[in-house]
């Protein structure tokens with residue numbers, strides 16, 4: 504089903520928890536408030552089932568750090584048996600132990616964040632001495648057959664100087680794709696732009712060394728195919744009307760709201776009280792989806 508701006512809803516992004524074992528200075532917590540533990544397993548299943556009727560086919564699990572959610576394997580199992588492609592975005596700290604079990608549970612693919620090319624740069628951004636553990640996690644994700652394995656690099660003034668080294672390192676690990684991400688100036692108050700970097704310069708370098716350019720329908724993201732075959736996707740989500748024009752997602756927040764846009768607190772529908780309430784849950788969730796599609800709009804728009 505499409506919204507008033509011709510955009511289908513195909514992807515459900517679920518915040519499983521706000522708990523995290525890292526302290527990245529740019530963390531936007533999916534633009535949500537302070538609820539720590541996400542909605543119940545049954546509530547998630549109910550929302551997912553209804554979302555299928557509206558066209559959702561893929562589910563992204565996020566946080567906080569989703570691997571800290573105790574019933575993660577059960578939730579992945581439920582969602583993949585409903586026929587969804589289930590992927591997860593993680594900081595990778597626990598992946599060296601968990602990748603095999605996640606794959607067995609039904610996870611298709613994984614995005615792992617790696618914001619530095621060495622122990623110190625990694626620690627200065629995440630607040631945790633976890634560089635080699637995350638590298639092990641990435642290697643393990645590849646070896647158990649999660650595919651594609653993508654690595655997220657949020658580019659800021661703190662790591663700009665070693666982004667190219669991080670890209671080379673990631674390429675040498677055999678990763679399928681990199682997301683080069685422009686920092687969201689969200690939730691950082693008046694310091695929001697202190698560390699912000701535009702990606703134009705990096706992108707023009709990629710353009711020169713790539714062997715092919717593609718545009719992904721999701722968020723109209725440009726993708727550059729490197730000589731090794733690895734793809735680098737440039738994610739410029741802020742003040743980018745093209746990005747919003749290709750937005751195909753809806754969110755379930757950790758406190759049980761359907762959220763139509765990352766940036767819009769006023770475009771949410773609170774379904775926390777009915778999410779797992781037996782027979783009334785599904786019809787009520789269905790109405791919430793209808794409302795969500797009716798009020799959904801691109802956050803950044805061209806003014807013609």
Ligand SMILES: Nc1nc2c(ncn2[C@@H]2O[C@H](COP(=O)(O)OP(=O)(O)OP(=O)(O)O)[C@@H](O)[C@H]2O)c(=O)[nH]1
Nearest residue numbers: 563590592614655682684687738740741750752765
């Ligand atoms: N504005 C905005 N930014 C988003 C949205 N979804 C993802 N992003 C940005 O994209 C980055 C990468 O997100 P991921 O969760 O790793 O991946 P994904 O965007 O779901 O994409 P795939 O896994 O490639 O399908 C995030 O850190 C955000 O900066 C969205 O709906 N709106």
Ligand code: SF4
Nearest residue numbers: 523525527530567594
């Ligand atoms: S790992 Fe993700 S959720 Fe955790 S602090 Fe960093 S950006 Fe936030």
Ligand code: SF4
Nearest residue numbers: 747750764765801802
């Ligand atoms: S409409 Fe909102 S959620 Fe969608 S891409 Fe734009 S800012 Fe992100």
